[in-house]
Amino acid sequence: MASNTKEQILNAAEMLFAEHGFADTSLRAITQAAKVNLASVNYHFGSKKLLIQAVLQRYLDVLMPEIDHQLTIMLEKNESPTTEQLMTTLVDPLLSLNRVRPNGTATFVQLLGRGYTETQGHLRRFMTVNFGDVLGRFMGIIQDVVPGLSAADLFWRLHFAMGTFVFSMASSQALGEIAAADYQEDFDIKNVIEKLVRYISAGLDAPAN
Amino acid sequence: MASNTKEQILNAAEMLFAEHGFADTSLRAITQAAKVNLASVNYHFGSKKLLIQAVLQRYLDVLMPEIDHQLTIMLEKNESPTTEQLMTTLVDPLLSLNRVRPNGTATFVQLLGRGYTETQGHLRRFMTVNFGDVLGRFMGIIQDVVPGLSAADLFWRLHFAMGTFVFSMASSQALGEIAAADYQEDFDIKNVIEKLVRYISAGLDAPAN
DNA sequence: CAGTGTTTGAAACAAGCGTTTAAATTTACG
């Protein structure tokens, strides 16, 4: 049978990466948390870079087909959805990541934020390759949905939206804890994502300057 | 007279920090770009941490009084502004940073994004101390302006907005270059900020979920 | 059960980092 060293490393790594970022998490910290030898990361994954990608891959392999599926369903029911309806197709796929790993949704969105935020060239490339098809489809649809913007305006809006999503997700854990303490709200990633969808959709739909 | 070594270091540092982030910019890279000795950073600033803060301080000392001033002017003219009018008070102060240094506005917002994004505890603290008063005032006003949200909802919206702003600004340079190439738009930080204000205001004003 | 290929272990490696040292040089001032 396959050793579970690989999984122990992946599990420890994703937790530490989500919490402290990729650059600020050393292989020594990971292997110590995973209770495995330092050298096993390079043995099983080749390098730290490839470990980072493997951590993300576990989630992307579930998320991407799921988004694709939800897009198909949504378009079958409704040929011309609103912006918010389109954005909402992302919610279920994201929540399905809780079946990949305990607390998977929150962990993944944090990792996504880190990946987008930290200046790791290889990650941007890796994401593009893996997101590629599905994200391209999503972008294609959104162009038909968001009303009356020039190409340049839409370009900026989309990147604002991407920024909002990624950044908020990266800090979601910390913010959730503050919100829980100050407003007696349970931290519920589903709830946060829905608030985020509302906010982003309104921003996308704003009249052009 | 004061040596210009300090300024050469600050100028080189802010450029490299904005481009590569704080953690990924070494003192050796800074002193090499500034054409000064490695040890002069510690001689003039004490440590890398304090250098980072000094770089930001140059801008904050101009920005914060300016925002305070604009808020006062705006409230005198209009006791109950719209969300967009409130957000617009930030535009001129930000653009005034171009008088601090060439390309100062773009550089500062990038630095701000880095500071907010990188997990440098001391920076978050430093910002809070320096932003403190003015930002507190801004937050106080926004509560009266944004319509009909619960305290918890407003909390989330504000952090979404903060995230949108900071993240977009951090990537504004790169995105600007793409936009310029693809849409024959000149990269104009003023224009981007105005688009951003429109987007954020619409998001803040969205009806509650 | 012997032998082969896979996995683990402890240790070392080379490179880069921020910081410190102490001597050399420049600057300022009585």
Place this chain on the structure above:
DNA sequence: CGTAAATTTAAACGCTTGTTTCAAACACTG
């Protein structure tokens, strides 16, 4: 002009990083 202070210099320090090495332990197969 001479001396004291401020600044610059080159070198080294101690530490952490990702990666490599190679022998020991293990797992599986013929």
